[in-house]
Amino acid sequence: MLQAADVTFAYRGHAPVLRGVTMEVPANSFVGILGPNGSGKTTLLRLLAGILPPSTGRVVLDAVDLRLTPRSRVARRMAVVPQETHLAFDYSVSEVVLMGRYAHLGAFEIEGPVDFAIARDALAATGTLQFEDREFGTLSGGEKQRVIIAAALAQLTGAAGEGILLLDEPTAALDLAYQLELADLLRDLQRRTPMAIAISTHDLNFAAGLCRTLVLLKNGEVLAAGETEAVLTPDRIRALYGVEAEVTRHHLTGRLVVVPLRRVPAESRA
């Protein structure tokens, strides 16, 4: 449903950040876009979200070029959770979540009982209903992120077709407990409502334990893509990060775990 087809992107006057990237976010999938700093993973996510237009190639949503799809229609199908959200003014949590309903309302329409119900459901689903009357700015980083996810859920509710949720580096500003909480939340959301989730991250273990498929990016090109277990091998981790690592299944959780062992000197990298 959401695909990048031979996408190249360069910021004006700079070398390309992405080169010939082809990948997809299928229905009800959980895709991780993984790579070291500067590999282009956040840029790829922004292209998928329609925030940036590709220099060449196409990003396609339901067989239609994203650039030819009206913004409001894109917004009803696809929501984005940015790394961090700073509001210019103080809004309450419920106001922020109701902003998710923008694409569902006419130019002068006011949110009705249906929108309020959707917003409350979204807050409840992300465990943030107790914050609804708080100022958004007074919440902690992890709480803010859950509220923004609630806004994204409100945005995707009532869409024609399965929703797509894109998260940019969701663990970048979170401590360990929140990381676990976020992973549980995302799994739980997908179990409840079928939707496609794609995240960009440099956190190997977060991605390994959560994502069913991975796209590995190196210097703006796809190094490998496919099912997490098939893709995440010691060879690829060495190629990606220059780090010798062991990939095993954890004996308690049963999830894939990456244990970095040591750095590989630059000249001996394959």
Next chain:
Amino acid sequence: MKRTVGHRFALTVASFGALAAAAIVLAPLVGSTHISLRRAFDPAIPFADNVDAQIFFVARLPRTLAGALVGAMLASAGVVFQGLLRNPLATPFTLGVSAGAALGAMLAITFNWSLAWAGIPAAPAASFAGSLVAVAIVYALSRARHSGMSTNVLLLAGVTMNAFFSALILFVQYFADFAQTYRILRWLMGDLDISSYEPLVTALPLVLVSFAVFAWLARPLNLLSLGPESAGTHGLDVTRAQRAAFVSASIATGAAVSVGGPVGFIGIIVPHLVRLLVGSDHRIVLPASALFGAAFLIACDVVARTAMAPVELPVGVVTAILGGPFFLWLLVRKR
């Protein structure tokens, strides 16, 4: 989630509207000659014989309505600039947009001497053109740093623009004679001393156009608080909203400046007080700021007319005395 937006809107318009209406009715009563409201509105006395009504409707009401219009326009233009640039210190005055508008109006005034200096149709148009030029520069700056404007850039840009337009204003003033120079100087301080309804009627189409766009802009401005990228992924056409905001705020500034000169600080004092009272939803903040701005500037003008009576100060002196310290306080308090 307490009251719906519809309820809050009705409540806000009713309460701030009552305040503005009270200001409009009461302000003309204040002045060197005492008049009675009851006599002024007494239908039994013919208008030609009713001195109170003449003073009320002919001498004082135009000035009061000018205060209402200028206050409403500058306050709501301030809200729009703040939402657009994601910075609570942005206003027509601090960005130099008022100065641009003043330069436009000055050019029209100085080089069309055959027409009366206030109320000529050329003045609002030139004033709008001037503010549009200033706004285009601010817009280019904000695009160059696409996630909004930091306070530093905003203040520096404003200082530069104000200095630049002030220099050009002085240059244009060089071509005016003594009598005109005095009137222009008063007008540049921000002065509501108009003697007919004509400038108001001339500015009215601009006022209506900008208010119509502001009404549409309320929800886009809420989304822009999230940042332009998030606003886009929420379904907003960000470029279109930004252009609409810039153009409508310049129209409003142009209309206000063509009537009352570049009255300062209304665009920052009023929206801040309003947000403290009603929160940040622009669907509430915009109408509340327009109505409170009207009442506030009328009140400032009453002070300007009476503080040093019989001398009448330009209202811009009063707003600057209040606004300067207020602005500094905000700057210090800002996280």
